Amino acid sequence: SQTIHQWPATLVQPVGSPLSLECTVEGTSNPNLYWYRQAAGRGLQLLFYSVGIGQISSEVPQNLSASRPQDRQFILSSKKLLLSDSGFYLCAWRLWGSGSTDTQYFGPGTRLTVL
Amino acid sequence: AQTVTQSQPEMSVQEAETVTLSCTYDTSESDYYLFWYKQPPSRQMILVIRQEAYKQQNATENRFSVNFQKAAKSFSLKISDSQLGDAAMYFCAYNQGGSEKLVFGKGTKLTVNP
Numbered sequence: 001s002q003t004i005h006q007w008p009a010t011l012v013q014p015v016g017s018p019l020s021l022e023c024t025v026e027g028t029s030n031p032n033l034y035w036y037r038q039a040a041g042r043g044l045q046l047l048f049y050s051v052g053i054g055q056i057s058s059e060v061p062q063n064l065s066a067s068r069p070q071d072r073q074f075i076l077s078s079k080k081l082l083l084s085d086s087g088f089y090l091c092a093w094r095l096w097g098s099g100s101t102d103t104q105y106f107g108p109g110t111r112l113t114v115l
Numbered sequence: 116a117q118t119v120t121q122s123q124p125e126m127s128v129q130e131a132e133t134v135t136l137s138c139t140y141d142t143s144e145s146d147y148y149l150f151w152y153k154q155p156p157s158r159q160m161i162l163v164i165r166q167e168a169y170k171q172q173n174a175t176e177n178r179f180s181v182n183f184q185k186a187a188k189s190f191s192l193k194i195s196d197s198q199l200g201d202a203a204m205y206f207c208a209y210n211q212g213g214s215e216k217l218v219f220g221k222g223t224k225l226t227v228n229p
Contacts, residue, residue, distance in 0.1 A: 032215060043119075043206055043219030044160070051215070059216065088158055102148050102210055104217055106160035 002027035004107040006091050012113045019064075019078040021110050023091030026072065031093040033074040034104060035066055038088040050074060086114045117142045119209050121220035128197045129228050135182075136192045136223050138207030145169075146212030149183070149190045154204040154222070163205070166190065194225075202227045 003026045013019060025031050032051050036044040046059045048066035056066050063082050067075045074091055088111050092104040118141045128134035140149070151163040166174045166183050173181050178198075182191045194201055207220040 034215070034217075036217075038158075041221075043221045044217070045219075046216050049215045057215070090160060092160075102212070103150070103162060103165055104210075105162065106152075108157070108159045111158075 002093070002105070004091060004093055004105065006089075006107040006110050008110060009108065010111045010113075012115060013081050014115055015083055016080050019076070019081050019085070019112070021076040021089055021091075021112075023074040023076075023107055024072055025093045028072070028093070028095065030071060031095060033068060034092040034094070035074065035076050036090045036092065036106075038090060038109075040087070044090065048076070081114045083114050086112055088112070117144075117147075117209050117211060117218050119207050119218050119220040121205075121207055121223050123223045124221075125224045125226070127226040127228060128194070130199060131196055133193060133195045134197055134225065136194075136205050136207075136225065138190045138192070138220060140188050140190065140207070140209045140218075142188070142209065142211065144211050148210045148212070149181075150208040150210070150217070151179070151181070151190075151192045152206045152208060152219075153201075154206060155200075155202070160206070164192065197227050199227050199229060201225060 005024050034049045035047045038044050050068040064078050090109045091107040094104045120139045147168045149166045153161045153163050164176045178195045180193045204222045206222045209218045
C-alpha cells in the first residue's frame with residue numbers, strides 16, 4: 001500500500017530564515033505530487049504541483065518554490081521566510097494514467113510558524 | 116473559476132443520530148469529480164467519499180453517503196449513526212476532469228455530543 005511522509009512535523013522559524021520541507025511517497029511510481037497550504041480557519045490552497053521529475057507548476061506566485069529531485073520526493077523551499085508564510089503545509093499524491101481515480105491522498109502535514 | 120461553498124461553518128449532532136453537511140459548487144464543466152475530506156484534530160486530510168459527475172448513482176461508504184444533485188450543483192454529505200470519532204472539520208472539494216487542482220470549500224466543523 002502507498003504511504004506518504006512529511007517532515008518535519010512542526011517547525012518554528014524566524015523571519016528571513018530559509019525553509020525546506022520534504023515530502024516522500026512510498027509504494028507507487030510516477031505519482032503526481034502537490035503542495036497545499038492551509039491558513040488558519042480556511043480551506044486548502046494549491047501552491048505547486050509536479051507531474052514528473054524536474055517538472056514544477058506554480059499556482060500562486062509567492063515567496064516559495066518547489067523542486068522534485070526524485071520520482072517520489074517533493075520539496076518546498078524558501079530563501080527568506082515572511083510572517084505570512086505561517087500555516088499548515090500539506091503534501092498530496094495522485095496516481096496518473098490508467099487506474100487513476102483522480103483522487104488526491106494527503107500526508108500528515110507540517111505546521112510552520114514564522115516569528 | 117470554479118468555487119465551492121459550504122454554508123455551515125459549524126454543525127453538531129448527538130451520538131448515534133444522523134447529520135447532513137451541505138456543499139454547493141459553481142462550474143460550467145460537465146466532466147468533474149467531487150470529494151468530501153475529513154480533517155480531525157491531527158489535521159491530516161482523510162478522504163471520506165468520492166463522486167464522479169457522470170454517475171447518477173449517489174456514492175456510499177459505510178455510514179457515509181452523498182446526495183448529488185447535478186442540476187442544482189449540490190453535493191451534501193450524510194453521516195448516519197454518528198460516532199464520537201466523526202468529530203472533525205469536513206471539507207468539500209471539486210476537481211475538474213484533467214485538472215490538477217482541487218478546489219476546497221472553507222469547511223464545516225462537526226461536533227458529536229455523547
